[in-house]
Amino acid sequence: MSTLVAPLKLRVAVLGVGNIGSTFAFQLARAGGHDVTVIARSGSVRLEQLRRDGAIVDVNGERANVHVADELNEHVPFDLVIVTLLAHQVDSVLPMLQRSAARCIQFMFNTFDPERLREAVGPDRCAFGMNFVQATLDTAGRLKAAVGAGGQKTLMDQRRWADLFNAAKLPAAVEPDMTSWLRCHVPLCVAFESVAVAGVRRGGGASWREALTLARGVHAGFGLIRSLGRPIYPRSKRMIDRSPASVLAVVLWSMSRVRSFRELLATGKAECAALVDAMIAAAPPGDASVDTSAIAAMKPL
Structure with missing residues (x-):
């Protein structure tokens, strides 16, 4: 039986210190023993909380x-920079990431176009992941996190970072085709976030019509992915694609x-709308096989 060996102390930066970024920073610093820097938006309440504590x-x-x-700090050669912003927020920090001396930049959020991010920072120092932790911050900025609930593991495309997370008591697993995984997760992410918003709006659950509209949008999103010459991945998503809406x-x-x-998930309304726009923008012009109206109908009200 193999024993996991903790990696050497690394310099890690976490860009975006909300629920997920705070959880990663907490575990990497406290359980992993790493030198962690957190970067929060200038003038934000979260930055004030972090500076206070x-x-x-x-x-x-x-x-x-x-x-x-x-x-x-662009001049510090961080071993790893973890970006936990949302896809529609990352463009504002891409130039800074491009100039950064960081050895690896890991994007940890839903994105329909991961290749664009890889090219922006360079393939040799780009990594992708998707978090599977449940966390909230209270009004004082105190963290409540459930890590590894239900056996869930954060996915990463590089073994060294999965090992880093596991050693810091952040359950992680390697997903070798993370770019396909992320792209195909976007339609489902939109559906789950949008149905949660509808449930909150109605005070107890979405209507059947809303749920069916979102399911049809997921199928249209998978159709868009196929029209781009990309696979539906992994097998679980292919099964959803082949099942009735x-x-x-x-x-x-x-x-x-x-x-x-x-x-x-109802807090993801802005992310949901931005991902819908990203899918529609990616649709090949004049391709009648892509039902962009069904994708657009997934936007939360």
Whole structure:
């Protein structure tokens, strides 16, 4: 039986210190023992909280000491920069990431066009991942995180970073085709976030019509991916693509009635709308096989 060996102490920066970024920074600094710098938006409440505490603090009062900044120091050769912003927010920091001396930049969010990000920072130092942690920050900026709930693991395309996370008690697994995984996750991400928004708006769950509209939008999103010459990946998503829209609609309708699901995902309204716009913008001009109206109908009201 092999034993996981903790990696050497690394210099890590976390760009975006919301729920997910705070969880990563807390575990990497406290459990992993790494030198962690967190970067929050200048003038934000979160930056003020972090500067007040000089640490990520959880709801039990446990502290993970970190360096706090309002911008990435481009001259520091960080071993890893983890970007936990949303896809529609990343363009504002791409020039800074391009100039950065960081050895690896890992994008950790939903994106329909991961290749663009890879080219922007350079293929040799680009990595991708998708978080699977549940976390919230209270009004005082204290972190409440559920890491590894239900056996879920954060996905990464490079073994060294999966090992880094596992050693810091952040369960992670390697997904070798992360770019395909991310692209094909976007239609489902939109559906889940949008149905959660609808559930909150209705005060208890989305309507059947809303759920069916979103399920049809997922199928249209997969059709768009195929029209771009990309595979539907992995197998679980191919199964959804081949199933009737009503099957996925049942899942969406049911999950929208789970309060914890609604509260967790209804905060993604802006991300949801931006991802819909990204899919529509990627549609090949004049391709009648792509139902962009069904994709557009997924936007939350």
